[in-house]
Amino acid sequence: MTLALVVALPLAGAIVIALFGGRLSRSLIGLIATGALALAFGAALAIAQAFAAGKGTLVAELGPWLPIRGADLTLRIDPLTLPLVVMVTGISALICLYSIDYLGHDTGAQRYFAALDLFVFAMLLIVAASNLLLLFAGWELVGLCSYLLIAHYRERPVAASAGVKAFLVNRVGDAAFLVGIFVIFASFHTVALDELTTRPPLLAASALLLVGALAKSAQLPLHVWLPDAMEGPTPVSALIHAATMVTAGVVLLLRLAPLLHGDVLSDAAVIGAATALFAAIVALAQTDHKRVLAWSTISQIGLMFVGAGIGAAFAALFHLLSHAFFKAALFLGSGSVMHATDDELDMRRLGGLARRTPLTTLAFACGALGLAAIPPAAGFFSKEQIAAAALAHPALLVVVLATSAVTALYAGRLFALVFIAPAASEQARGAHESPPLMLAPLLVLAAGALVFGLLVSAGAVPLGVAGATEAPLALSVTSAALAVAGAALGLALFWRGPRSIVPLSLADVARRGFLIDDLYAAALVAPFRSLARLLDTGSEALVVQRSVDAVAWIVGRGGVIVRRAQGGYVRVYEAMLLAAAVVLLAYWSLR
């Protein structure tokens, strides 16, 4: 019952806002949305309490759905997914609270909050679904909501096309995921997860599911949608990155780990490692502070894929949760910076905000500490877990450590450029602190980013999954040293303001994500566009337009002929009637 409540409350909030939001004031809509999420969070905490008291799993059977074995409306929570449910509801509630003031003047608030609640509902469905089809329903809903929210500023063409891009790239993964489900169903005739976990893993289905996870989690080579998704409102970015969307791929890998073939899992780890390092380097070259965070999410999710791929479920889950805290704090901090500086995104035009917006700076610093994995922030402990799990795979370990160093470097650069460097524009000089309703969630998340790792490491917050490894002291020292050194270097290089260290052309290539986007544009979008143009001028004009014209012409000519009979003279009609009667009579009598 509580479980059904957790999932249903956000949906109810979305429906209420969608149906009746038009008559309510903007802040009331926001309060309803936040209230629904906060209540869901409360219910999730109640479940957590029950689990702490020794409950193993919680199942809510809501009724039958499809006439397929296992495809019922059934939710289940186990110790693995419980922390996710608590995190998703809690962080979403904070982000939603923050959005009330952030969208204080937005005419699309009803749309926004309805989609936000629906988004959380969809993610909870992914986390708590008991079978593959229900999970897929949530998966699709997440894609839909991401489209709605990324394209929230729909009057801006960039935002609209970013929404479409996210939707389309995700579609690639969704299609693979669906085919994967078909393969599994064709082999085992069931979609229930608890039945499937006892079956031998299938290589093809596992690979297809992995493609789905890659697209949703923005991993190479399907990462291109995420940086563009920055066109959405900043709290949406926080939601997508921290709580509801990109982590879905990791959740999928963790939940379906028993179904996935070992080869595919190790592929996931390799792809994750490659993505982590690649995206970290790209993040280093960004000039837009939101895009730094976007690329850093891609990179951090890559680390989670490494953890999930090498079977370190605890490490991946731990990093997912601590990432949720610090990334939400960073994004909301970024939003607060934008709020303070009239939506200035370019770091080269910012600076000096530390003095003008002290609380935002404090929160952002906590988030950045988490991201850079400097002890004792949350990221340090979770990243250390991943590194410790990767000890058996030297190549992966090297990549993970290198990523950590680069991450700390760009985190330091980001913080230095936005908050410490001399103010570089009017907006930066005129910055003002955000309203308390925005600062409160920000500070809560910042505190989480700071202490969450300690709490988990000390055992105060149980994650429910066993597998915490004691990292060797040498590894801890190495990763801490790398993080501190990277962050210090970043701060030292950029505290006076932006400067170029590598040749500009190279930096530009890196800033554009090593041109993978341009590659797609040239290899996929351009041919498709030419084909569309060909069809437009070729088949559309020659075939479709001509045939429509021909039909119209035939009807017109026919009308000209037939209307001659309609002269309007009654006597002509009477004569026709008589003639028809004579013909009919003749026919009947001669037959």
Place this chain on the structure above:
Amino acid sequence: MPTEAYLLLGAGLFALGAAGVVTRTSALSVLIAVELMLNAVNLTFVAAARRYAQVDGGVIAFFVIAVAAAEVAVGLGIIIDLARRKTSVDVDDAADLRG
């Protein structure tokens, strides 16, 4: 008299009426011609009733007479309205509904 004679007379009257309906331009004449056609049919019904010694044909003839009365009422109404609108009762003047 053989029944055929009545039938022939009925057919002749019907043809006359039909010709009148098609050729006459005065609405009143058309109405009279229609009346002629109806009564030609009546004659046929009555002749058949007599030939087979059954009342059915006579009954139908009465129905036709009743219907014809109603038809004349409606027809005259239409003609009066036509006369008001067109200041003539020529059916060829009422040819506004053309294609």
